Amino acid sequence: MNRHQRSDYYLSDEGTIYQPDAGASRRQPSTWEELRHFRFSRLVPQEGPDPAGGPVDTSLAERLAAAMVPHSQDEQDEQPDSAIPAGYTYLGQFVDHDLTKDVTDRTLGERVTVEQLMQGRSPALDLDSLYGFGPGHPDSAACYEPDGVRLRTGRTAGVGDLSEFDGFDLARVRGSGEPLIPDPRNDENLAVAQIHLAFVRFHNRIVDDLVSQGTPSALLFDKARERVVLHYQWVLRHDYLPRIVDPAILDEVFTHGRQLFEVPIDPYGNGSRYATAVPGRLPTMPIEFSIAAFRIGHSMVRDGYEWNSVFNQDGTPATLDRLFTFSGTGGELNGDNRLPSNWIPDWRRLFDLAGDGEAGPAFAPPAGGLNRAKRIDTLLGRFLGQLPPGTFGGGLADGIPARIQRNLAFRNLVRADMVRLATGQQAARFMQQYTKLSPLSARDILDGERGADLSGLSGDDRSRIADHTPLWFYVLREAEINGGVLTGVGGRIVAEVMHRAMEGSRHSIVRRPGWRPDLLSPGGRFTMAHLLLHAFDHDPVLLNRVQ
Template identity: 55%
Template sequence: MDKTGRLGGEKITVDDLLQGRSPSLDLDCLYGLGPSDPQDARFYESDEVRLRMGITSADSGMAPLQGFDLARRASSTGEPGTALIPDHRNDENLAVAQLHLAFIRFHNRVVGELTGQGNPSVTIFDEARKQVVMHYQWMLRRDYLPRIVDPNIVEDVFTNGRKFFDVPVCASNSTTSRVGGVQPGDTPTMPIEFSVAAFRLGHSMVRAGYQWNSIFNNDDPPGDPRRFRPATLQDLFDFSGTSGSLTEIQPLPSVWIADFRRLFDLVRDGGAGPDLAPPAGGLNFARRIDTRLGNPLGELAPGSSAAEPGQPFDRITANLAFRNLMRADMVTLASGQQAAEHLEVGALSPEQILAGDNGVDLNAPAGKRNPDSAFTDEERERLVTHTPLWFYILRESEFNRGQLNGEKLDADGSPASEAVLSLRFSTGPWKGATTPSSETRPGGRNWVARRGTANSAWLTCCSTRSTVKRPC
């Protein structure tokens, strides 16, 4: 929800955070206000049902490929980024942009299935969006959350309900094709404790480099004579339209199309056949959730900050950890200790906060690399009594094997896990969370993975299937 562009440290009010994006899990970033909205119609094909896709550029012997880049404008034209999508932040790096494109392809494929069944044309968009949103929510509920949070806590929240941050819920709005939830323009209802701190835990999971496709990897032996090297995180920012320079005239080169076999375990988690298994050693894994961030996140590109025009961008501003901490201060965010007290759970001890568990050791003396890294006694006292919530959640995760599950603290449980679930799932109804595993796709064929989990690996498998030969 928070995409204001201020980075200078001035305070931000709740009214400043009002931005027109939906806080519900309704894929607002994919659909915007729908094809009938005059402003958002540009994201759709002329049939007002399918989402637009772009074409890649020829490179290294590979031809341009339609449908493997986001649709783009010729230039930024005063708007952030160049991708024709509702939220330009999804084009800040190539990994997110290609996943966004996978959802576009999935939507368009559902549209094709519904059209082939002879459904009335006036119902196809709403039905396709409903099915895509349901599967998205099902993936979050059944696949994503149990990977980062103790499954027992996930079940408890969905079984016994939320304890904090209730919000109003509106009926489905046929005008905007919303699937229930809070409408754009309503008072912000995503808790800032989530958007500014809790969900930024994902920053610690980012790798410095990726086995991206058959060209950008370190496979041994090389499977492609053009094999170059692994993709760096900086590469993924450079080949975007928000942090980088991609436009309609200069789109994504074909050699940078993502190989989803390397990004998701399509065989084990997606139920795909052996032909979609990644090359040996070519599967990327997220890093452990802890207080360490990859070095490239300390030197981000100016476009990744969403800074307002004329705002200075210096070395400290390029540091993602600094941005997170500064943002929390700008919105006067609660500390970790305050959040724990509010949630009525036990807090980390001062020694746990300082020493951690295989994370950043704040007791360590200043070194040659960071000569000013040591804390004064006053700073140390402030840190252990008013710990920034984002850092607190990452630190807590270190004591739980890189997962949010409440072990090794005390009998009261874990503020981080409660925060991530109780905060996030206070933002509207779940249309797909309780969908039975027998849910079928158009045509009666099963849309759910073999083990009853329609997850992100499975989605990419069915949305990117193509007879076009590409670097995957």
């Protein structure tokens, strides 16, 4: 009988409790135990049983992926820009890393069930990619200053006439350049690394604010994290999401609640579809979001940026491959493994600080210097068709040409097949039971609106895509036809999952609907531009360090 008794068990937020012969005690949970209660899920019910096993057929994915990447620079230049400042592309990547991380040990193309997927991030918008397990946990203690409250920053490497600048690079291990952050994916490219650094600085600035207000030292970290998380969620709800999702869908979900994903318990017992989602409990992460609907940022990436006064179209271009090179995960830093000072970004070129941030002329970019994200559509930049191996671990699957494995579109499409992700048509049929939704026609899917050209595919390929559209491609085509804004299937998935991710966070603007940012501008707004202004002390020199 003893073999069926548990000697220890996990309690969320409390760690692992084990019971020796005398009494019970608590010990610090291991990383594995912390992750045990994070789960992936399936939003759209699966049609038919899982296949017996074996690799997926990647041939159609290879041909479709090739059509999603421009073959020439002229084709690349024809992809429309959006009205969205380019920094939101990488804010979206930062959000994605905050919500989901598949740490399943599987080779590309190998079948895997949802139950076998291992989620390495808390699927709540709680900034665990910034805070890790907190200053007291051995796996994240190195991210913090000795006071156990502030997050560490790093010093850039002087170059030319530019000296070293403290606080403008991620903290790094001396010699190796390894970033001292909980999620090394946030050092995959320079843009997302600098977004992460901006949140580090924002946290530290909030700590300073609380100290000046007389907050007791014992409460500083918890109070700062709460304030940062709530401001972060506010930015996503009122600034980021309205730029990428149909506002009508957002307003419906955030006003009237979710209809599809982890719907709250119906107190009146009406309808069997109501799940047992409890607002304060941790949500799951639906694969329809992580593998398809929120991979829209890949189409927003530019192949080059107006980065600062040194790297721009008038001098040396800041090409996307350089942004990968000057990071610790996607490339290699300079000789002493620190960011060179001349690669500090000019934030005025990535976000509209003067307009959205309501700041003065000193915060405006030079003429033509504000980068715009590419339109959300079915085309990716040419660089994403040949990713550096370091961005996906460097491992290549046997039996698949190495060249196509470096194509990000191919990797996305194959990952969906590995878990038998619902097609766009299956998702639309499921959603039509509960929401008003107009599915795409075969003509919409095949022709689109100045996106991926499928005319070069065979008739059989076109027929298969029209009838069984990969969900990721379907979501992108919806947005493409809707002027670059998620609607229909994609808009509904993103809105509902983001709502649940906020609701399931320990600190939540959804569960505290009366909360308002303390940092609201005189105009009553708080955007990512306002967050940056606060993080950099409202100082135009700090926001444009490379003069």
